[in-house]
Amino acid sequence: MKPCVCLILLLVSGLAVAQTTYCNPIDLDYRYNFEQTNEGISYRSGADPVIIRHQNAYYLFATIQGGYWHSTDMLNWRFVTPSMWPMEDMCAPAVESVNDTLYLFQSTFEQRPILMSTAPETGKLQFYNRWLPRLPKDIGPWDPALFHDKDTNKWYMYWGSSNVYPLFGAELDKSRNLTYADRNAATVAKPMFWLDPWVHGWERFGPNHADLVKPFTEGAWMTKHNGTYYLQYGAPGTEYNVYANGTYTSKSPLGPWDYAPYNPIAYHPGGYATGCGHGNTFQDEWGNYWNTGTTWIGLVWGMERRMVMHPAGFDKTDQLYADTRFGDWPHKMPTSKWDTQNGPKGDDTFMGWMLLNYKKPVTSSSTLDTLRAAFAVDENPRTFWATRNKPGETLTVDLGSEQTVRAAQVNYVDHKNTIFKTDASVYTQFKLLGSVDGKTWRPLADLTDTTRWGKRDRACAYVALPKAEKARYVRYEHVYTAGPYLAINGFRIFGNGTGKAPVTPAGLLAKRQKDDRNADLSWQPVPGALGYNVRWGIAPDKLYQTYQFWADDPVGRPGKPFELRALNRGVPYFFAVEAFNETGVSGLSDVVAAK
Structure with missing residues (x-):
């Protein structure tokens, strides 16, 4: 991939601050979910992302968000509250952009409409049709994907979320408002393929594929490249580190399908943001491919998740891949076309900013019960530091020596939270301070400065410093979050230490x-x-x-x-x-x- 240096203006509340990098999980104002069976506890979550480029902008749709996001640079995302929404909030929505129209359809086992918009940045949606005919019981369409084949001007839908049923596909009839081309709803669902964990090791369930539970296939997505159809899917399940995306290929949009021997195409089982399954593949304004996915938190509630995106591409043999190397560390946002023909080259997108504070000594101003400060720096999203939510609380990390600090990420946890509706009272503010001696402190970043940073909720707040800063100690100083507690499961500091990189491993x-x-x-x-x-x-x-x-x-x-x-x-x-x-x-x- 071709190195890029860029200056992208991050527009927040009409004001600008330079931002050229991103870090997974995606820095969004994730919306609150609410589980009645979970003792009234609510939590921020986002999963099953679809990012679409439409009319020179990007739109991000996800599960149970009550709306979607709009961006012009993939760095800053503005939440859009739509003018209308389906009967219930959308799970794993299908989105397609064709000419001046964006089409939107939800997961369902009932009869539901396809929506459309020619001005999605405004939130204005309207019915394209009133509903698709109902399919046989348990068939869906759940986790759907809409696909318009530009070469043939034909439409298709793919779907499936099950450890019993396969992925399905069907042709849609544009002349009948994108209802099924086969008018017999009982026969329209054509099986595409099933999982085969006895042959495909990565499709096995459980942590590191070590569970015998029958795995799930879900999250269909279609990409056409050089005359070949790539029908993508997520497996083996969202709640493990090995959640990944794979693909089958065909010369026909409804198969027969050939399993890609290089599967999975997107795989990130290690690190902080583990898992990257159930997403989509899209192109940015430069023609570069990206692959999105879901990473599991599962701390407050089993379906508590975040979203990630990784550079992707097709190599010279048309092998589809996503580059997940250091996938949850800072990466560059491109301003030109990458060379993907020879596969990912790592440092072309990876900034080279290393994680500086893994399990380093850390102190806090106070601690709630046994939720100690060390849990904020262990790179485990399911352990966290917590205290009472009040201004002035601090986390202070000792890097061990003076190092070059370039960025930080603060990941929050909704510990015993009861927020249901996201409103003006839900936002995130903090300060980052640096010191060389632990006594004299200087500001590194101030997210209370609304003229620079705006005022929004940031469950995975990523802050790249305007310039490199020398510091041995880095401090998080709390200002504001919503809810009764302040809880952080990842205080991550990036930059470069002194000394040399390690030698090349030998004896493999x-x-x-x-x-x-x-x-x-x-x-x-x-x-x-x-x-x-x-x-x-x-x-x-x-x-x-x-x-x-x-x-x-x-x-x-x-x-x-x-x-x-x-x-x-x-x-x-x-x-x-x-x-x-x-x-x-x-x-x-x-x-x-x-x-």
């Missing part, structure tokens, strides 16, 4: 197990390495997959085998590993084969 060995969906990898430990990226693919020059973990993580400590359980039976693979620390990333090890 890779061996497929008897069950060749699994492979064991080992290598010599690298002194000073904080973590490793295992990278693999179906050819030595196609190492598109990444599993990131910390050196102290029991999942993959060097010196004992790291078990990778995401492989496809009968497919030869190639592996390499790289080490990283707070300064940078090592070179890539020798590539080894495991057939």
Whole structure:
């Protein structure tokens, strides 16, 4: 991918602040969900994203948000409250842009309408049709995707969310207001394909694909590229670190389908924002591809989630991939077309700003019960620090030495929250302070400055500093959030430490197990390495997959085998590993084969 340097104006409340980078999870004013069965506790959440470019702008739709977001740069998203909405809030909506019209359809097992808008930035929606004919019981369409084939001017819908049924597809009739082309609703749903976890290791359920529960296929999406149809899907389930996107290909929009041996196309099982399944693939204004997905929080409630987006593309053999290497660390936003023909090159989008405060000493001004400050810096979204919500509360991290600080991300938790309606009282404000000695403090960022930052809710607040700052200590100083408690499950500081990047790992060995969906990898430990990226693919020059973990993580400590359980039976693979620390990333090890 081609390096880019950009100056994008982040427009907030009509005022501008320079912002050129982003960090997953996406920095949005996620809306509140409410679970009656969860003792009245509410929580911010967003899942199943669809981002569409329409009329020189971007629109982001997601599950149970009461509206959608509008952006001109993919950095700043403005929430749009629509003029009308369906009978119930939308789950996993389908969106398609054709000419001057944006089409919108919700997940349903009933009869529901397709909506349309020629001015979605205003929120004005209207009925395109009143409903699609009802399908047989339990068939859906749930998790739908609308697809207009520009080459043939034909319309299709794909859907499915089940561990019993396959993904389905059907042609729609534009002359009948996008109702089914086959007027017999009982036969219109044509099976596309089923999951096959006995052959596809990454489709197995559970943490690191270690559960025997029958997996779920969901989140259909269609992309057409160079005359080939890529029918994408999410699996094996939203509530695990291995939630990913895969694809089948065909020369026909309704199949027959061929499984892509390089699956999954988007996979991010390690790091803070684990999982990236159930999203969509879209192109930005430069023609670059992106893949969106869902990352699981599951802390306040099982369906508490956030959303991510990763650079994507088609290589010279038309293999579809998403670049998830350091996928939840700061990345550049492009201002030109990438070269994706040779696959992702990592540093072309990755800023090279490393995580500086993993498990570093941290103190807080106060603590609620046993929810101690250390939980805010352990890179685990399901542990958190909490205290009473009042101005002046602080988290202070000691980086151990003076380092170069470039950005920070603050991820909030809705601990025992009871907010249901998002209104003007729901917003986020804090200050970031830096110090070289822990005594004299200077401002790094001030989100109370509404002339620069506006006033909005930011559950995953990402702040890139205007310039590099030297600091040993970094402090979060609380000003305001809604709710009775202040709770943070990720206070993440990015930049570069002093010293050298680690040396390249040596002695990599890779061996497929008897069950060749699994492979064991080992290598010599690298002194000073904080973590490793295992990278693999179906050819030595196609190492598109990444599993990131910390050196102290029991999942993959060097010196004992790291078990990778995401492989496809009968497919030869190639592996390499790289080490990283707070300064940078090592070179890539020798590539080894495991057939």
